[in-house]
Amino acid sequence: MIYLRLFLNFLMIGALSFGGGYGMVSLVRETVLSNGWLTENEFLNFIAVSESTPGPLAVNMATFIGSTQGGILGSFAATLGVVLPSFLIILLIASALKNLIKYAPVNAFLSGVRPCVVAMILATALSMALSTLFGLTDLQAGFAPDLRSIAVFAMLGATHLICKKIRKTAPSPILMILFSAGLGILFWCIF
Amino acid sequence: MKLICSLFITFLKIGVFTFGGGYAMIALLENEFVEKKKWLEKSEFLDMVAVAESTPGPVAINSATYIGYKIAGFAGAAMSTLAVCIPSFFVIYGISLFFDQFLSLRWVSCAFRGIQVCVIYLILTAGLKMLKSIDKNTLNLTLLTLVMASMLCCSITAVSFSSVFYILICGAVGLVVFFLRKIRKGHGKTS
Numbered sequence: 001m002i003y004l005r006l007f008l009n010f011l012m013i014g015a016l017s018f019g020g021g022y023g024m025v026s027l028v029r030e031t032v033l034s035n036g037w038l039t040e041n042e043f044l045n046f047i048a049v050s051e052s053t054p055g056p057l058a059v060n061m062a063t064f065i066g067s068t069q070g071g072i073l074g075s076f077a078a079t080l081g082v083v084l085p086s087f088l089i090i091l092l093i094a095s096a097l098k099n100l101i102k103y104a105p106v107n108a109f110l111s112g113v114r115p116c117v118v119a120m121i122l123a124t125a126l127s128m129a130l131s132t133l134f135g136l137t138d139l140q141a142g143f144a145p146d147l148r149s150i151a152v153f154a155m156l157g158a159t160h161l162i163c164k165k166i167r168k169t170a171p172s173p174i175l176m177i178l179f180s181a182g183l184g185i186l187f188w189c190i191f
Numbered sequence: 192m193k194l195i196c197s198l199f200i201t202f203l204k205i206g207v208f209t210f211g212g213g214y215a216m217i218a219l220l221e222n223e224f225v226e227k228k229k230w231l232e233k234s235e236f237l238d239m240v241a242v243a244e245s246t247p248g249p250v251a252i253n254s255a256t257y258i259g260y261k262i263a264g265f266a267g268a269a270m271s272t273l274a275v276c277i278p279s280f281f282v283i284y285g286i287s288l289f290f291d292q293f294l295s296l297r298w299v300s301c302a303f304r305g306i307q308v309c310v311i312y313l314i315l316t317a318g319l320k321m322l323k324s325i326d327k328n329t330l331n332l333t334l335l336t337l338v339m340a341s342m343l344c345c346s347i348t349a350v351s352f353s354s355v356f357y358i359l360i361c362g363a364v365g366l367v368v369f370f371l372r373k374i375r376k377g378h379g380k381t382s
Contacts, residue, residue: 012355014247014248014249015248016247016355016358016359017247017248018245018247018358020244020250021249021250022314022317022318022321024249026354027354027355030351030354034351044306044307044310044311045290045294045303045306045307047310048303048307048309048310049283049286049290051310051313053282053286054207054208054209054279054282055206055209055275055278055280055282055283056209056216056252056279057249058248058249058252059251059252059279059283060279060283063279063280063283063284063287064283064287067283067287067288068287072284075280075284079276079280082248083248083249083252083272083276085247085248086246086247086252086253086256087256087268087272089246089247089248090242090246090253090256090257090268091256091268093242093246093257094242094256094257094260094261094268104369105366105369107369108365108368108369108370109362109363109366110245110362110365111331111365111369112330112361112362112363112364112365112366112368113358113361113362113365114325114331115325115330115331115332115338115361116334116335116338116357116358116360116361117321118318118321118325118335119334119336119338119339119342120338120342120354120357120358121314121318121321122315122318122319122322122339123338123339123342123343123346124314124318124342125314125318126315126339126343127342127343127347128310128311128314129311129315132307132308132311133308133311136347137349149304149307149308152308153311153312156308156309156312157312160316170316170320176309176312176313177306177309177313179309180305180306180308180309180312181302181305181309182302182305183305184301184302184304184305184306184308185298185301185302187304187305188300188304188305189297189301
């Protein structure tokens with residue numbers, strides 16, 4: 001029953017993703033890869049689409065994955081799943097447990113979760129980089145560096161540093177996506 | 192009823208205009224509810240942000256539920272949450288129907304090769320930004336290093352170990368450290 005599986009998987013993601021949009025990237029990636037719902041490349045494409053369309057990343061991802069797996073009912077089940085835990089927890093806090101996040105044990109739990117979320121985001125980015133830039137998905141499969149991807153990555157990094165030096169702020173994600181799209185056409189279609 | 196309608200329309204508007212996820216939306220919410228409508232005090236709003244950030248789930252959904260409940264009870268919470276999801280849901284559902292055809296265009300698929308690299312860069316910079324903002328104490332750094340190392344090892348050796356466990360284990364470590372400190376303090380007082 002695909003609807004139930006979508007609902008339950010996204011329910012778990014909604015209940016355990018701390019730290020906003022990128023905090024849930026590693027959970028969603030594991031879920032879609034282990035269920036065979038998307039490949040790594042499809043997942044990366046889709047994060048770009050979520051970044052460049054309005055609305056919370058979580059809802060965007062749930063809707064898209066739900067739709068590719070089970071049509072409109074699938075996207076409804078997945079979106080409901082990802083929203084429900086937040087909705088219930090916040091209702092509880094706003095109505096009955098006003099000081100929940102001020103209780104010391106809750107804070108202690110969160111203080112352990114915070115570094116974990118940062119580590120998860122960094123590790124996910126690194127393992128994505130290993131597989132996309134260096135073709136290293138696991139040790140048996142070996143090593144196949146992709147020079148064009150590495151060149152694009154280096155240029156994005158350089159742009160980031162130059163922007164930070166001149167304008168003191170990091171370039172906006174949408175501009176970087178557009179820039180990388182241009183580089184993609186240049187490297188893969190023209191050369 | 193009028194209040195709920197007004198909440199619904201405001202959150203619909205916010206759902207349409209927030210690109211780039213939850214944090215971008217907080218500034219918009221403040222402008223709308225604290226400065227223009229004066230439905231919330233500044234201090235209430237800051238409480239809301241603290242709650243939305245430290246509970247699981249997307250920040251956008253958390254804040255919609257919280258503000259909706261504060262202003263118009265359960266119905267307000269339900270309508271605000273629904274409203275903030277509707278724009279993403281329809282935009283992404285629409286995209287999901289045509290995305291495969293769109294990607295089969297040669298130029299588009301080239302552009303997306305570049306964009307995939309950009310997404311890795313975006314996730315990496317988001318992680319690094321969070322890394323800068325956490326306290327560099329021993330507990331945080333130990334958890335961070337262990338989780339990262341273990342996630343990368345699992346990914347390279349193709350062992351599947353869900354991130355859910357990392358979150359729960361790190362939360363538990365936070366709790367244990369908290370209670371150990373409490374016990375030690377208790378001993379200090381009695382002796």
